[in-house]
Amino acid sequence: MKLINTSDSDIAGAFISDTSQTAVTTWKPLVSQIGEDQGRDVTVQFVADCRGDRDLLVVRTEVLNRADGSGEKFAKAATGGVV
Secondary structure (H helix, E strand, O other), X not given: OOOOOOOHHHHHXXXXXXXXXXXXXXXXXXXXXHHHOOOOOOOOOOOOOOOOOOOOXXXXXXXXXXXXXXXXHHHHHHOOOOO
């Protein structure tokens, strides 16, 4: 596996145009765009049915509980200061 850091708007185009890439992880509507591409033989393996367009951030407890306070700073930054 190779991690390619790209912007949201470039994920589908990058996967479709680079035939050496064999898998991609993304979300709708990009999944639909990739799945509809006629130039690549792709199979969508999993699509979660998330009604209401909820976003989720998961952070390990040990990250949040770092003794140096960086975990609390991260939590405040991620939640707009509401912890």
